[in-house]
Amino acid sequence: MINITLPIVGKKERQLIKEVLDSRILASGEYVERFEQSFAKYCGVKFGIANANGTSSLHVSLLMCGIKPGDKVVTTPFSFIATSNSILFCRAEPVFVDIDPKTFNINPVELEKTLKMEKNIKAVLVVHLYGLPCDMDAILKLKKKYKFKLIEDSCQAHGAEFRCRKVGSFGDVAAFSFYTTKNMMTGEGGIVLTNDIKADRYGRQLINHGRDRHSATTVLGYNYRLTNLAAAIGIAQFEQLESRIVKRIANAWKYNEVFKDLDFLQTPYIPENCRHVFHQYTIRISASERKKFIDYLSNNGIGSGIYYNTVLYKQPFYKQLGYRSGLCKEAEKAAGEVLSLPVHPSLSKSDTDKIIEVIRGYKK
Numbered sequence: 151m152i153n154i155t156l157p158i159v160g161k162k163e164r165q166l167i168k169e170v171l172d173s174r175i176l177a178s179g180e181y182v183e184r185f186e187q188s189f190a191k192y193c194g195v196k197f198g199i200a201n202a203n204g205t206s207s208l209h210v211s212l213l214m215c216g217i218k219p220g221d222k223v224v225t226t227p228f229s230f231i232a233t234s235n236s237i238l239f240c241r242a243e244p245v246f247v248d249i250d251p252k253t254f255n256i257n258p259v260e261l262e263k264t265l266k267m268e269k270n271i272k273a274v275l276v277v278h279l280y281g282l283p284c285d286m287d288a289i290l291k292l293k294k295k296y297k298f299k300l301i302e303d304s305c306q307a308h309g310a311e312f313r314c315r316k317v318g319s320f321g322d323v324a325a326f327s328f329y330t331t332k333n334m335m336t337g338e339g340g341i342v343l344t345n346d347i348k349a350d351r352y353g354r355q356l357i358n359h360g361r362d363r364h365s366a367t368t369v370l371g372y373n374y375r376l377t378n379l380a381a382a383i384g385i386a387q388f389e390q391l392e393s394r395i396v397k398r399i400a401n402a403w404k405y406n407e408v409f410k411d412l413d414f415l416q417t418p419y420i421p422e423n424c425r426h427v428f429h430q431y432t433i434r435i436s437a438s439e440r441k442k443f444i445d446y447l448s449n450n451g452i453g454s455g456i457y458y459n460t461v462l463y464k465q466p467f468y469k470q471l472g473y474r475s476g477l478c479k480e481a482e483k484a485a486g487e488v489l490s491l492p493v494h495p496s497l498s499k500s501d502t503d504k505i506i507e508v509i510r511g512y513k514k
């Protein structure tokens with residue numbers, strides 16, 4: 151079976167883990183600091199706060215932007231549940247704005263409609279879904295005009311670029327995940343990026359029980375710290391990030407080329423001004439055909455995945471909060487039609503050749 155995802159663990163990970171174990175400094179330590187500095191620098195941002203996971207990174211990002219109970223935060227309904235859950239952690243209210251069906255990312259035209267209608271939007275939490283940056287020209291224009299805090303959920307987009315600038319460097323704050331299946335990983339882990347020194351200081355307190363540099367608890371904080379052990383994996387993974395992204399992109403471009411004449415599927419759109427890093431290679435196929443196609447792939451030894459089967463506000467917990475079906479039509483349609491195919495850097499040439507041959511052999 152060719153899996154939809156397969157984490158890579160190399161010699162360097164083992165070597166650095168051993169160094170950390172031998173040092174007996176397993177929790178916070180200098181590997182965490184090294185990891186923070188190298189990842190922040192790579193993204194072109196001053197400060198990085200490594201922490202427990204992508205979800206805690208989102209929570210802390212929103213708090214760093216001053217989100218308070220009752221505040222409205224705009225986001226996309228087409229993402230992983232942690233995106234909108236993190237808004238609820240702050241007792242704030244998620245306001246969902248529909249996606250652009252071509253990119254699967256938040257639609258700036260719809261975003262402006264909402265900003266015009268709802269006068270008190272405190273922040274916008276955009277998601278660079280599947281590794282494709284949002285339309286940052288349009289979003290930054292709206293930020294200037296409507297003056298909201300901007301948070302980037304970059305959990306799927308390490309190394310992605312908009313106009314040659316890395317995602318994670320556009321917002322007031324950005325959150326990344328290093329969960330096992332992401333483009334780089336630490337088992338569980340995450341990082342918050344910001345250029346604001348005060349926000350950085352506050353964020354560091356938030357992940358460490360609210361303690362300041364003199365160990366005084368001056369705000370309500372959490373234990374969201376990353377371990378030295380996880381950071382050791384991260385340092386090794388980071389060294390391979392670029393070469394692994396390049397492999398993902400090569401696989402994706404090859405698929406786009408050989409699938410473009412197939413009428414039963416639609417290949418992912420790659421805007422000219424973007425570096426799409428293909429955390430997922432996601433096609434569209436009609437809702438009536440999707441199940442049959444998945445079974446066909448599986449019978450031929452090819453794994454696939456649906457990200458995401460439903461929009462966030464249709465989850466039972468969100469329905470209970472009063473959200474109704476039909477709110478974001480394009481996102482709901484996409485949830486019925488998306489399908490992700492294996493694109494990860496562990497695929498061999500014979501794997502991708504097989505995927506291509508099997509898919510090209512599909513009969514409706």
Ligand SMILES: *Cc1c(COP(=O)(O)O)cnc(C)c1O
Nearest residue numbers: 203204205230232305306327329
């Ligand atoms: C993975 C992911 C998260 C959450 O990250 P964890 O590290 O699993 O907590 C949040 N948002 C998006 C878009 C993700 O893909």
